[in-house]
Amino acid sequence: SLVDLNLAAGRKAKASAAYRAAFEYLMVARRNLGEQAWIDRPGITFAVHRELAESAYLAGEHDMAEDLVETSLAHAPTKVAKADLYGLRVLAATVASDWPRALRWGREGLSVFGSEWPLDGLPEVIEAEAAAVMRNLRGRRIEDLVHEPEVQDEEIRACMRLISILGAPAYFSGADVLIFLVTRAANLSLLHGPSAYSAFAYTFYGGIHNMRTGRYDVGYEFGKLALALANRFGNRAEECRTVEVFGVIVHGWKAPLRDSLPLLKEGFRAGVESGELAFAAFNLNCVLINGLPSGLPLKELMSEAEVAIDFAVTQKNKASAEMAVPFLQLARALTGATSRPGTFDDGDFAESRFLEEARNHETALGHYWVAKLQLACLMGEHADALECSQEAARRIPTGIRGMFTSAEHVFYTALTLASAPAPGGHPSSSLDELRGLHAKLVNWAAYCPQNFSHKASLVQAEIARLAGAHGEAMGFYRAAIDEAQRHQFTQDEAIAHELRARFLLGAGEAALASVEFRSARDGYRRWGATAKVESLEKDHPQCFASDAAGPHQGISIDALALIKASQAISAQTLPDKLFEQILRVVAEVAGAQRGALVFSTGGLPTVRARMEAWHGLPVSLSEAPLAQCPDLSACELLYPIR
Numbered sequence: 001s002l003v004d005l006n007l008a009a010g011r012k013a014k015a016s017a018a019y020r021a022a023f024e025y026l027m028v029a030r031r032n033l034g035e036q037a038w039i040d041r042p043g044i045t046f047a048v049h050r051e052l053a054e055s056a057y058l059a060g061e062h063d064m065a066e067d068l069v070e071t072s073l074a075h076a077p078t079k080v081a082k083a084d085l086y087g088l089r090v091l092a093a094t095v096a097s098d099w100p101r102a103l104r105w106g107r108e109g110l111s112v113f114g115s116e117w118p119l120d121g122l123p124e125v126i127e128a129e130a131a132a133v134m135r136n137l138r139g140r141r142i143e144d145l146v147h148e149p150e151v152q153d154e155e156i157r158a159c160m161r162l163i164s165i166l167g168a169p170a171y172f173s174g175a176d177v178l179i180f181l182v183t184r185a186a187n188l189s190l191l192h193g194p195s196a197y198s199a200f201a202y203t204f205y206g207g208i209h210n211m212r213t214g215r216y217d218v219g220y221e222f223g224k225l226a227l228a229l230a231n232r233f234g235n236r237a238e239e240c241r242t243v244e245v246f247g248v249i250v251h252g253w254k255a256p257l258r259d260s261l262p263l264l265k266e267g268f269r270a271g272v273e274s275g276e277l278a279f280a281a282f283n284l285n286c287v288l289i290n291g292l293p294s295g296l297p298l299k300e301l302m303s304e305a306e307v308a309i310d311f312a313v314t315q316k317n318k319a320s321a322e323m324a325v326p327f328l329q330l331a332r333a334l335t336g337a338t339s340r341p342g343t344f345d346d347g348d349f350a351e352s353r354f355l356e357e358a359r360n361h362e363t364a365l366g367h368y369w370v371a372k373l374q375l376a377c378l379m380g381e382h383a384d385a386l387e388c389s390q391e392a393a394r395r396i397p398t399g400i401r402g403m404f405t406s407a408e409h410v411f412y413t414a415l416t417l418a419s420a421p422a423p424g425g426h427p428s429s430s431l432d433e434l435r436g437l438h439a440k441l442v443n444w445a446a447y448c449p450q451n452f453s454h455k456a457s458l459v460q461a462e463i464a465r466l467a468g469a470h471g472e473a474m475g476f477y478r479a480a481i482d483e484a485q486r487h488q489f490t491q492d493e494a495i496a497h498e499l500r501a502r503f504l505l506g507a508g509e510a511a512l513a514s515v516e517f518r519s520a521r522d523g524y525r526r527w528g529a530t531a532k533v534e535s536l537e538k539d540h541p542q543c544f545a546s547d548a549a550g551p552h553q554g555i556s557i558d559a560l561a562l563i564k565a566s567q568a569i570s571a572q573t574l575p576d577k578l579f580e581q582i583l584r585v586v587a588e589v590a591g592a593q594r595g596a597l598v599f600s601t602g603g604l605p606t607v608r609a610r611m612e613a614w615h616g617l618p619v620s621l622s623e624a625p626l627a628q629c630p631d632l633s634a635c636e637l638l639y640p641i642r
Helices: 002-015 019-031 042-058 062-073 079-095 099-111 122-136 142-147 154-173 177-192 198-213 216-233 236-249 257-274 277-291 298-314 318-334 351-357 362-378 382-400 404-419 427-447 449-467 470-486 490-506 510-527 530-539 557-571 575-590 634-641
Strands: 594-601 604-612
Touching: 002 019, 002 042, 019 042, 042 062, 042 079, 062 079, 079 099, 079 154, 079 277, 079 318, 099 154, 122 177, 122 198, 142 216, 154 177, 154 198, 154 236, 154 277, 154 362, 177 198, 198 216, 198 236, 216 236, 216 427, 236 257, 236 277, 257 277, 277 298, 277 318, 277 404, 298 318, 318 351, 318 362, 318 530, 351 362, 362 382, 362 404, 382 404, 404 427, 404 449, 404 490, 427 449, 449 470, 449 490, 470 490, 490 510, 510 530
Parallel strands: none
Antiparallel strands: 594 604
């Protein structure tokens, strides 16, 4: 019949991600059902309405999808079928940023199985569920859970699915029920066996565990388990959801942040292929959330933000579009594309309109105020930065908890406090708050030094500066620069150079400060922050006056080597490390491929360190008389000694 043919064609089109075509086929199927279809052919009539409701949602016809779900609920043949329909309602409300409605539909759906959360006494229930997770492990290793037998009860499986769909609106709204949902889903999986939906539960639980305990290694183990389960079940929709949560609230606390970006892009592809378009869009948001702090060039960040917004608008995903906007506007402001360097406003964007439209979207607002904090801090607008920090702090527990953006809030707030005038002229009050923020960075660095060690070192340098421990400050500035460079945090390396330059300038070391300011300028330029480059050159013209004749015009090679060597000396206390650093500096400045550090010991030249840059070998610190080193030219070395 035409009904069967169009139902089959609609399902095939949907499986191929041709959602508009699927919608059209299924509309034809419904028109051919007949007036008595619910009585004469209830099975196929329900199938047509359910498939059409999902296709309408995927094609952006959200109002029609809601009407179809309402009709279908009255004829759902099983609890599982009813819960499935409530899942569609939750998804439609989620992309519309209607969190209360999404949670209401989700609670109604869970009530079908008697698993809804209580309206009274929720905190006590949350604590009981959270405490039960580690108890329900029953001595099993987390990584071994991937091999557990699959859950057999279809109603428990359906309950797991609905809980996984509720994760996004619960998170975005900042609702306390999020912890209940995540821990309940983890407990169902531990007690009854995993399903395809357990992956989402475990990775979200990993993030929640991190936030509640600060033990990021355990949270990461749950996240890796989730990825393994997603691979085991081969469900691309659940892979999309799992990757999004893992990438944004688990990965960055234990592994290099930049490594999450390819994973998140694969999550987007999984979502498009499977029809999980809401979380496909959220994966694109996460590329921005992790891409900005990982040092993604601003032009590239801007391009990624435009892609995310275009996709969200096409899918009528208001929530995703609102989350992408702060990253686009920050990139535009730093590249000089807004009306003035310190503002997000331009011809297409007005802050007042955004804040009104996103007033109930705590996650978008959290990212927005942290982005504003970053811009104000970078442009030296400390009073504005402190106000933005306070606005952002209100959204961390309700909108961006567990995301790397919350760590950026700590970092930039610390830098702002260190640079802003102390309240009442008493630096001790700022130092106390700075030490509290620094303690967080130190804890995070203990679990993931690649992402946090340079941030902790830079804040420690600022604390030492304010405390008057200038020698200690120099060492921590150097450590921050080296660590940021090693792990490719371009913008953080530039910030560290700038702060070290300001410190040196305050100490009366104008020549050394000029070198650091230029290094900062070069780093901001590589990042693409042209507005910041212009600001730096405007504020310190004396440091860039000789640029026309070359980057180091006016400073001889010997002088430049002396400057860099003095920096190395200030940062090192161990003789071996000091010899290694000096040799590397001199070779770098001279452009040499080989180098040796030779001392006169008892009137005889003695090689104390040597290096060969082209082989990428470490500096050799073995001590030997020059006469016993046939690989070194005695004539060449004795000439400068004489």
